[in-house]
Amino acid sequence: MIDLLGMWPYFLHLLIYIGIYAILGMSLNLITGYTGLLNLGHAAFWGIGAYTSVLLVLAGIPWLLALVASAVLAGLAGLLIGFPSLNLRGDYFAVATLGFGEIIRSILINWSEVTRGPLGIPGIPRPEVMGFVFESNEAFLALVLALAFLTYVFLRRLTRSSFGRVLRAIREDEIAAQALGKDVNKYKLTAMGIGAGFAGIAGGLFAHYITFIDPTSFVLNESVLMLLIVVLGGMGSLEGSLVGAVALVLLPEPLRLIGANSDITWLKTGFAQVRMAVYALVLLLVIIRLPQGLLGEGRNRK
Amino acid sequence: MKEAMLNVRGISKDFGGLKALNNVSFEVGEREVVGLIGPNGSGKTTLFEIINGFYLPSHGSVECCGQRITGLLPHEIARRGIGRTFQIVRLFPKLTVLENLLVAEQHLKGELLLHALLKLRHVEAEDRANKEKALKLLELVELGHKKNELAENLSYGQQKLLEIARALALEPRILLLDEPDAGLNPTIARKVFNVVKELKKEGKSVLMIEHDMETVMGLCDRVVVLDFGEKIAEGTPKEIQANEKVLEAYLGKVKK
Structure with missing residues (x-):
């Protein structure tokens, strides 16, 4: 009845999305889940990474270098918003x-000499590393998973170290952390810079997968989705963000199938539109029933 | 004269029109336990906040071991060796009891970003040594068996004890305790008393805000009394108990 093998490209596509959102979720978790800074502009760092990588690659810079630049520039943007805040x-x-997210969005729309504004940038090449082009989606999936894994290892080390312990202490009580000699601002800025930097890497992946970007990809809705991944998975749990990314990328998919073969237009398009409502519903349920998230801190701890 | 660990010099603090502190001066010497008492609203906690750098004084300055600390940021003052507890406990609720203490460790290489990432061997050795030290402090406050418990799951009294242990983990030159036994049942209050007594025996310098005269009598070498932001008396607990001004501040003017 359902041609599962024929659906492989579709699953492949979902897996790639899961990988990208896992990076976004984990990096936001460092800022919001571990350090306690409620960040509603994470999509902006993602967008900065995407545009940086695309513009540099189109200017002839190798993708890998452009990816590093994406991370650095997004990280600097993190410091830029972190410092005055x-x-x-x-x-x-x-x-x-x-507000920062909105500023970035309007820059992407209005700085059309560079970003082509609302027209977006088409024809973005697939990533190329030392002559190998990640043209097939299978190859691209491997690349995404490798980078998601690196992100996980890096952030796990960081959060399990005494450095991470101080971040969590700041989340719990900033004043007490200061009274124990911790330079709270330095730690917050570092978390912002690193978290934003990884979001930039996710951007550099995303743009070269979709091969077309425009400012609508990097808006508040996306920031909310990332936050939802963190909250559902559990604040202060990287593994939770992985689970959250899987759950929230897959969650709205069945809705696409409902009415897909129907002739009734509102049934066909309506359910796709209902996606945000479903996310909102999930957020409400999580907050009421599972305030710690699926794998949040403080659960299953002796 | 013992060397002054803490020197409060002519501190005044105005909040708008309100004079919370007016020209308060006193010292805490090495190995000395000083009590800071006074009726509610007399400025005790405000003075603590100034010593710690959370407030700036309107006039005057504070020195620690002869070095001026007024104007430094709270975390810099903590690093100069001033540890404190809070009137209402401020633990890290979602961290374990042991982790609460480990946060207080200073100069950790593992807290440097690069070291944290590379997980170098000397960082691990450092972690182990700190853990041992923290466990010893937990024994002091009899919380060793709770080390893996989340701090939020402790009773209020245990939280107060943990907060003292955490301040000690900073290895402070002087410890500031803000009503360490307020709101505790007599058993736990006794424990707190014994802990401070132990610190005194070890030769720590302590400045403590305290209401209970029995505790003050039992622990303090000297007492400073504040009333409406002014220092109205200073002396041994015995002298203070007999001081008319102090009695007046607490009980009202006695008509003769």
Whole structure:
């Protein structure tokens, strides 16, 4: 009835998305889950990474170098928004990142000499590393998984070290951390820089997979989705973000199938539109029933 | 005269029109336990916040071991060797009891980004040594068996004890305790008392805000009394108990 083998390209596509969102989720978790900085502008770092990589590659720079530049530039953007916002607490920091996301979006739309504005940039080549082009989606999946794995290893080391312990302490009580001699601002900035940098890497992957980018990919909805991945998976759990990415990329997919073969237009398109409503519903359910998330800290701990 | 660990010099603090502290001066010497007492709202905690750098004084300065610390940031002051507890406990609730102490460790190589990532061997050795030290402190406050418990799961009294241990993990030159036994049942309050007594025996310098006169009598070498932001008396606990101004501040003017 259903041609599973014939659906392989579709699954492949979903797996690639899962890999990219896993990087985004883990990197946001460092900022929000571990350090406690509610970041509603993570998609902006993703977008900075995507545009940086694309513009550099189209200018003839090798993809791998462009990817490094993406990470660095997105990381610097993280410091840029982090620095003036350091003294903002809780909700106020969230509002600042929200504003930052909007600023980046309008720059992408209006700086058309560079970004081509709302027209977007088509014809982006697939990544090429030392002569090998990741042309097939199978090859691209391997690349995404490799980078997701590296991200995981890097962030796991970081969060399990005494450095990570201080980040969590800052999340729990900033004043107490200061009273114990911790330079809270330095730690917050480092977390912002690193988290944003990895989002930049995700951007450099995404753009060369889709091969077309425009500003609509890097908007608030996406930031909310990333936050949802972190919250559902569990704040302060990298493994949780992996699970969250799998769950939230797959979750809306069955909705696409409903009514796909129907002649009724509203049934055909309606369910695709319902995606955001489903996310909202999940967020509500998680907050009410599972405030720690699936694998959150403080669960299953002796 | 013992060397002054902490020297409070002419501290005043205005909040708008309100004078919270007015020209307060005193010293805490080496190996000395000093009590800071006074009725509610007399400025005790405000003074703590100034010593710690969370507030800037309007006038005056604070020195630690002869070095001016006023104007430094709170974390810099902590590194100069001033540890503290808070009137209302401020633990890291979602960290384990042991982790709460480990955060207080200073100059950790593992807290440097590169070292944390490379997980170098000397970092691991450092971790192990710190863990042992932290466990010893936990024994002191009798919380060794709770080391893997989340701090939020401790009773209030245990949290207060943990906070003292955490301040000690900073290896402070002087320890500031803000009402360490407030709101505790007598058993735990006794434990806190014994811990401070132990510290005193070890020769630590302590400045503590305390209401209970019995505790003050039992622990403090000297007492400083604040009332409406002014220092109204200073002396041994015995002298303070007999001081008319102090009695007046607490009980109201006695008509003769």
